[in-house]
Amino acid sequence: MLALHGATKSFGAVRAVTDGTIDLYAGEAHALLGENGAGKSTMVKILAGVYQPDSGELLIDGTPVSLHNPADAQNAGIAVIYQEPTLFPDLSVAENIFMGRQPLLAGRRIDRRRMHADSAALFSRLGVKLDPGRISRGLSIADQQIVEIAKALSLDARVIVMDEPTAALSATEVARLFDVVATLRSGGAAVLFISHRLEEVFEICQRVTVMRDGRHVLTSELAGLTADDLVRAMVGRQMVERAAGERGVAGEVVLHVEHLTREGVFTDISLDVRAGEIVALAGLVGSGRSEVARAVFGIDRYDAGRVVMRGRQLRRASPTGAMAAGIGFVPEDRRQQGLVMDMSVQQNVALASLARLRQAGLVRSAAERAFAADWAVRLNLKYGRLIDPVSRLSGGNQQKVVLAKWLGRRPALLIVDEPTRGIDIATKAEVHRLLVRLARDGVAILMISSELPEVLHIGDRILVMREGRLTAEFGHEDASEEKIMAAATGQLQEAS
Amino acid sequence: MTTTVTERREPAGAPPGSGSRRLTERVFRIREFGIIAVLVVFVAITTSIEPSFLNQQNLQFLLINTTVYALLALGETMVVVSRNVDLSIGSILGLSAYVSASMFGHHPGIPIPLVFLIGLGIGLACGMANGFMVAVGRVPSLVVTLATLYIIRGIDILIVGGNEVTAQTLPNSFTNIARATVAGIPYLAIVIAVVIGIGAYYMRAFRSGRELYAIGSNPEAARLAGIPVGKRIFTAFAVSGAIAGVAGVLWAAQYQTIDSTAGTGYELTVISAVVVGGVAIFGGSGSAVGAAVGALLLSSINSALNVLGFPQLWLEAISGFLLLLAITLDRIISVRLMIALRRRSPGVGT
């Protein structure tokens, strides 16, 4: 139904896509895989009409089509659900769905009643309860996605592109999303599903296209392929079996959290992290894990309880105090929270250590550069020049910059929130090895992760949160994906 | 959001609906139309202290005084709602006032509608220049309209030279526009009120109006949604300019002596009125009706100071304070609202 052949797209000197090719058939769910930087998001933006390809041909139902802007793409029946939903917070849900296409009364006035009724109909088709009149501000990410999907439905989209849709969803929401995909397929639409989660790809997709370095390298039915095959296609080499590394003996308690509570967000969280151990905090998105971490670090406040670092109680809501006590915090959102995108690599690395780089009260750029260069070598950072804006680096290297920033302070406790989200497989492995190595050197690590393989792979102890409470704790030996999921979703049963 | 058109001074009733919807609607009503309650309370208190506040002469004077600001507030609302700002309206008003009024001196007998058209044309040209630069150049409107504020004022000064337009050159039919009354209420105030009502209704009930709100609420999403952002912003500025041009002619009819300082400083007063009247400074919400009531409130305070015997010079400080109060309250309300909404929508399937 839709075919994009031989697309190329360059941005200045950077060739993002060299041979982009996708074929979509009506009624199929098609996965688009590839490491970061492989050109997937550029392809998506081409389909969405945001970018115009430098060359290549786009055919819809056999007819060549040119998309000059997002409106053209919409008219052509292509809808894109982005990773971060882009709604209008001040407007109602119904208006968000129908913006620009609101049903009209005589005299071209908007027919609000019909708009609300149509929205309600869309929601019931999706099996969701959302009030169309409700203002969008304050909706959870999962709800926002539902609104976006409703918008796509209302456009009678025949091609629906979903860009990492499950990254922020709970298991129930993912299941519901997959039902929705099935509904869309049975209606004759094609769903292009972009994800790093191979389990999900195998579950709902029929065919897959793999891209690498801007080119299309593989298109095939999924049946008969294994995860290894896919990874090999993405990475170009055999997936290295990730060695877990020896686990050292855990030392003293570095972080002691007691009955930490923040009304409506998390309740009665008590945990310890010892030197040399990696404590993984698992749970569904929305269970409050990041909030706990941010409260420990002092970005968010809390209402009750204490945080004790190496025997000394920390003041609430003081990141400076937390840093002084030896905590480093690698946040969830790399681009908004972890890095100052406009600043250079060296300035980002040095940003948390400026006080230490001072000589006679002044900060010299030479000192920054030396500091950054040091860490670049240690972390095997790939960059052009240290003074380049950090936005030019790939996702994996950006994450390394964030890590360098914190490691440069020699923290006693390193909190990492989704350390490998949005990172290519090779760098992922590097980060895991780094974390294990740090633990071996005596750093206490609190890792928040939604990727169960990662949690099981490097966590020494695994804590599970659900709806703001700690519901389970597992040691490395007796943990399993099923048990963790069960604790995270509230069905505490003995796994077989 | 509201489903009915409200006219000035009539607060809307409570809507039907479930839980959070009722809450948000109620809060938004307060933010958009609570200014009406404030005005009513203020007028009531002042009148109880000094009944002559509401006598006919005072009332007429008050309403006439407000018309120019309220009209400017309409155009400014359209711009602010789309997350922009138009600082050049004072300069546009000044230029239009002088040029159009001086037409009477240079071309005696010129028909009044033509003079209005000239003023509108001047304002439209300025507004289109603003709109073009903001929409095409994608440069912050604060900077663009700051620059055009300077430039247009400079052009005005050059054109005016050392002259001024004086009342004798203006025909009575022109100056009567500001004076004519219908059953004691100035004719002009009624017309302006209707125009504002139409403008506010347009923004509420027509797609292109709603798109302005969308642009202000999330500009990137608006682009992705295929809204012709550039076109809409261009139009908003063009309209704002045109309105300022017409306001200039009205200003001339009212004050009758026009030199190169006409309209200086008006933009900040209008923005204060707009924000006090419930339009969010970042756009996305608010109504021209509220903005006009905000202008009316500021005028009333001015008049009250007069009537109650306070020195006029308290007005500036008071209006500044009110603006700060309005945005502080706005912020507190919105924070509480966010927290309340979060509690009611913990997410599907959690």
Next chain:
Amino acid sequence: MEPDLNARAAPGPATGSPPAPATGPTGLLRAAARGSVRWETGLFLLVVAIVIFGAVTSPQFLTSGNFFNTGVTSGEIAIMALPMTLIIISGEIDLSVASILGMSSALLGVLWSHHWPMPAIFVMVALLGIVAGLINGLLVTRVGLPSLAVTIGTLALYRGVALILLGANTVSNFPATYTNIGVLPLPHTQIPYNIAIFVVLAVIFGIVLHATATGRSIYAMGASPEAALFAGIRVKRVKTMLYVVSGLVCAMAGVLWTFRLATAVQNNGLGLELDVVAIVLLGGVSIFGGKGTLAGVVLAVIAFAGLQNALLLTNFNQEATGIVIGALLLVSVFAPNAGRLRQGLPPWARGRSGRSGHQSPAVGSGT
């Protein structure tokens, strides 16, 4: 590819040259040599062009007497531009600067007319500036209001206070020792007091901005407010401090202005805030925050003062110089955008974006 935590980088300069935002004087020179500081270079050329224009159109332009006069009349604006630079780089704006100037001038006049001793008056005026700046800073950081709206409000409020303080009166009987500041140069030199103060402050602000941790943090919070917070930068404290400094500096400017004109009147400095913002933007400081140099602003001050002066000497209608200022302002924002289209808005105008994740952390967003 095992990361080696104990590795050390090879000694010597790393691959590459000086950093993108200029740091330190040598950094700036090296960067200029590389041609990356195009804005400041363009400004320099502009200054040269203005000097040539002035010299050509009037024989008096290049006299030391003229330089003196130019310095005197533009001294206060120049001084106010310095803290404004830091504020805009940090991602905010302060439109109340001229009103603080007027308010302090009014206070000076009122207290003097009540026979307060001048040193005590100076203390009170300084306190006034600090309090005014503190109000701005707290409203922006603690209450979380957009600085555009806040400073529009305080612009009116402080001007109103000036009005209330002084009413319609003018106070002009200041002693010559003080009013001479505006008339006589520093002893043994031809430099006006204003300019001397400006130079000293410019050096201080320049060092702070380009060579201290605070300066780095100002760039960071302007470029990415959330990331700055997550890096442990005390954004609120720094911003509040910037506003307080601005208030103090503007109060001082108010004193200088009053002595120069030898008159305290309530409309002192009316409308100056736009001049100050125009100069800072002309100096290459990005309205979006996170970019700009103090050297650029200094050049812009010179350009602005020189241009006004040159036009004055040619009997160009003084008040119409706004046209030129406005045009320069437009050029200053369109030129960089010709290269790379900037999308989005300055932080002080951005407010709550569409992303639910972009709420102020204190409100507790979470995914």
